[in-house]
Amino acid sequence: QSVLTQPPSASGTPGQRVTISCSGSSSNIGSYTVDWYQQLPGTAPKLLIYSNNQRPSGVPDRFSGSKSGTSASLAISGLQSEDEADYYCAAWDDSLNGWVFGGGTKLTVL
Amino acid sequence: EVQLLESGGGLVQPGGSLRLACAASGFTFSSFAMSWVRQAPGKGLEWVSVISYSGAGTYYADSVKGRFTISRDTSKNTLSLQMNSLRAEDTAVYYCAKLSSSSVYHPMDVWGQGTTVSVSS
Numbered sequence: 001q002s003v004l005t006q007p008p009s010a011s012g013t014p015g016q017r018v019t020i021s022c023s024g025s026s027s028n029i030g031s032y033t034v035d036w037y038q039q040l041p042g043t044a045p046k047l048l049i050y051s052n053n054q055r056p057s058g059v060p061d062r063f064s065g066s067k068s069g070t071s072a073s074l075a076i077s078g079l080q081s082e083d084e085a086d087y088y089c090a091a092w093d094d095s096l097n098g099w100v101f102g103g104g105t106k107l108t109v110l
Numbered sequence: 111e112v113q114l115l116e117s118g119g120g121l122v123q124p125g126g127s128l129r130l131a132c133a134a135s136g137f138t139f140s141s142f143a144m145s146w147v148r149q150a151p152g153k154g155l156e157w158v159s160v161i162s163y164s165g166a167g168t169y170y171a172d173s174v175k176g177r178f179t180i181s182r183d184t185s186k187n188t189l190s191l192q193m194n195s196l197r198a199e200d201t202a203v204y205y206c207a208k209l210s211s212s213s214v215y216h217p218m219d220v221w222g223q224g225t226t227v228s229v230s231s
Binding site for chain 1: 145147154155156157160169170171172205210214215216217218219220221222223224
């Protein structure tokens with residue numbers, strides 16, 4: 001069981017907007033910023049969003065992040081087939097003195 | 111180009127040891143914190159350990175504390191993970207990751223391709 005809670009799956013059709021939630025607690029999301037990682041099939045994870053809502057260079061602005069209290073969310077607008085991947089949220093946890101990841105959300109583009 | 115290349119994975123018996131290495135290039139290795147993250151077959155990402163830019167600060171997941179040791183060699187631009195008392199549940203792909211700053215609280219902005227560790231008799 002992961003410290004950060006994500007839905008195991010999400011889906012949408014091309015062009016749609018989908019959101020993925022990430023729920024934590026005061027010791028992680030409540031105290032630290034949230035990062036999101038994208039893992040395409042058979043590849044290494046890639047940083048997608050950092051510091052709640054910042055995009056690294058090269059990440060399309062279709063991807064956005066937000067945080068409120070002890071929860072965060074990732075939004076993908078204008079869904080494309082190449083967005084089909086696993087998405088993970090992560091944050092530092094004060095109680096565990098280490099990083100914690102969500103269980104991951106598998107996004108399917110129908 | 112920033113690159114991380116892991117090595118050292120393989121098949122090991124339960125109770126055995128293995129040492130993973132991550133060769134870093136394309137950036138000033140001594141200025142950034144580094145981390146190991148693993149992924150068991152068909153499972154999600156699990157953080158394993160992180161080390162500060164200087165090596166003075168090291169942190170471990172409870173699942174590996176006391177069995178794994180993270181270290182860095184600035185002269186060789188290499189990150190290492192010494193794994194002892196290996197268990198079946200340590201079977202996973204191990205990724206090396208660079209953090210975006212000297213601090214261990216910053217995101218992992220570059221990842222290696224991973225090395226596979228299998229623990230089985």
